[in-house]
Amino acid sequence: MQPPPKKIEVSGLKLAYGDKEVIHGISFDVAPNEIFAIIGPAQSGKTSLLRCINRTIELTPGVKVQGTVRVDGEDVREMRNVYGLRRRIGMVAPLPVGLPLSIYDNVAFAPRAAGMHSKAELDALVERCLRQSALWDEVKDRLDSLGTKLSGGQQQRLTIARALSHSPEILCLDEFSIAIDPVTTMRIEDVLKELKSTMTILLVTNLVQQARRLASRTMFVWNGEVVEVGPNDVVFSDNPRNRKTYEYVSGIFG
Amino acid sequence: MSTAAATTMFAETKLGRRKRRREIYAKVIFGLMALAMVVPLLAIVGYLVSRAWPLLSWDFLVSNPTNGMRRGGIWSAFLGTIYLVGTSLAISAPIGVLAAVYLNEYARESWFTRVVNMAVVNLAGVPSIVHALFGLGAFVLFAGIGRSILAASLTLSIMTLPVIIASTKEALAAVPVSFREACWNVGATRWQTIRGIVLPNSISGILTGVILQVSRTAGETAPIMFTGAVFFKKIAEGNPFAYRLTDQCMALSMHLYTVTTQVTDAPAALPYAIAVVLLGTVLLVNTASIAVRVYLRSRKKW
Numbered sequence: 422m423q424p425p426p427k428k429i430e431v432s433g434l435k436l437a438y439g440d441k442e443v444i445h446g447i448s449f450d451v452a453p454n455e456i457f458a459i460i461g462p463a464q465s466g467k468t469s470l471l472r473c474i475n476r477t478i479e480l481t482p483g484v485k486v487q488g489t490v491r492v493d494g495e496d497v498r499e500m501r502n503v504y505g506l507r508r509r510i511g512m513v514a515p516l517p518v519g520l521p522l523s524i525y526d527n528v529a530f531a532p533r534a535a536g537m538h539s540k541a542e543l544d545a546l547v548e549r550c551l552r553q554s555a556l557w558d559e560v561k562d563r564l565d566s567l568g569t570k571l572s573g574g575q576q577q578r579l580t581i582a583r584a585l586s587h588s589p590e591i592l593c594l595d596e597f598s599i600a601i602d603p604v605t606t607m608r609i610e611d612v613l614k615e616l617k618s619t620m621t622i623l624l625v626t627n628l629v630q631q632a633r634r635l636a637s638r639t640m641f642v643w644n645g646e647v648v649e650v651g652p653n654d655v656v657f658s659d660n661p662r663n664r665k666t667y668e669y670v671s672g673i674f675g
Numbered sequence: 676m677s678t679a680a681a682t683t684m685f686a687e688t689k690l691g692r693r694k695r696r697r698e699i700y701a702k703v704i705f706g707l708m709a710l711a712m713v714v715p716l717l718a719i720v721g722y723l724v725s726r727a728w729p730l731l732s733w734d735f736l737v738s739n740p741t742n743g744m745r746r747g748g749i750w751s752a753f754l755g756t757i758y759l760v761g762t763s764l765a766i767s768a769p770i771g772v773l774a775a776v777y778l779n780e781y782a783r784e785s786w787f788t789r790v791v792n793m794a795v796v797n798l799a800g801v802p803s804i805v806h807a808l809f810g811l812g813a814f815v816l817f818a819g820i821g822r823s824i825l826a827a828s829l830t831l832s833i834m835t836l837p838v839i840i841a842s843t844k845e846a847l848a849a850v851p852v853s854f855r856e857a858c859w860n861v862g863a864t865r866w867q868t869i870r871g872i873v874l875p876n877s878i879s880g881i882l883t884g885v886i887l888q889v890s891r892t893a894g895e896t897a898p899i900m901f902t903g904a905v906f907f908k909k910i911a912e913g914n915p916f917a918y919r920l921t922d923q924c925m926a927l928s929m930h931l932y933t934v935t936t937q938v939t940d941a942p943a944a945l946p947y948a949i950a951v952v953l954l955g956t957v958l959l960v961n962t963a964s965i966a967v968r969v970y971l972r973s974r975k976k977w
Contacts, residue, residue: 504864518854521875530863534858534862584860587861
């Protein structure tokens, strides 16, 4: 029997900023339509890891990457069309970035950059993405106003809408709930559970409970190394394979 | 009792008084310094206008100098300055802005960018008379353009280029990196990012940098003296297309110099009138640039 296909495979990933290695060989894989959570304290290389997947890491000068990242079995660093790769991946940064454009244009930016110009198609897409990110009801009457004038939480949801706007196959959420209140967070989490049927979700989070609620598997990273990766019922059980994991997820330290 | 507590709490203390007095000193001193900027400007403009008053008229602006520059107006010099400024900015602004976009948005730190940046800094520090000699050698003689508006404008462009590059780079760098990252994350190319986000949000700063060079170009005498400006020239009066780029021309800055030093018994008001026109043109352009900047700022989006 063939092994089930993997959406993302990371093997032996090492990453250094100049002489300072921040990721010391991480390997994991993510199945299609899975929510995969990555937890771990700050400075453990989670964000850099995501940036290796969509290759925006290359835009930082002085970065050395070793190891491979495969999406659908294809090495991302051998892909000719890096923009095509990035369009397959939706990326949500920890701090909300509303582009200095109208709310509508914020969401329509990526599809337009990819060549979609039909007004009707764009309208439908913008509405769909804003609904998915639980923002539509609040902004539907002022789509022309500036995205940067929204509140922090609204901007974060706008960022999520933008990440969905190019219909990605993979959605990377980098601590998306930092700027959002708990109620809205729960609404977005519900959306994520729905989105799971159409895309693979990589969830980097500081909230251990969020990983527990949403993911099917969780990886615990510490100082650029994998401490433990496994199904949630093992990682969040009373006896995960690593003692440190237990201490971290149960709040004894970290 | 609570009232008593409140009174002591908000009562004036010795420290509080001293702080407040210092605040007043600081405000007065800083205010005077700011005022010191305005006074000379008003004094200069006022003095010039009052001395120039008898000569100032529309005719003065649109008629050629006559009688060995003792009578008539300054049309050929006025138009010459406009040609020089316009042509030189038409050359240096696009090159400077595009070079700055390359340096700030595309180039990675390498020996090449270090060399370019060093050249920019050093070129900005070269005295204008040296630019003049270079222009004479490179454009007038070597390139064979001859003494002309074109050669003089090219020389002025070389002079303004580094400043335009530096100010444009600054304006581009003021656009937060997070905006660019957000665009790259959704698969936008560098050019789409620049076109869609970076340029629209830095255009006011870029324009300001370019327009500030107008006053500098209009005032320079040395670079054009060697490369294209002449002592005297008659052109069709009131016709704004009276010069061709291959012509030599008169210029206000040089005309002012000639009239004050070379022409004996010129009317006393003449140099002042020339200065007023030169200053007026520059101030007009600067005011326009401020208006544009205020307009663009009001549309600034974060």
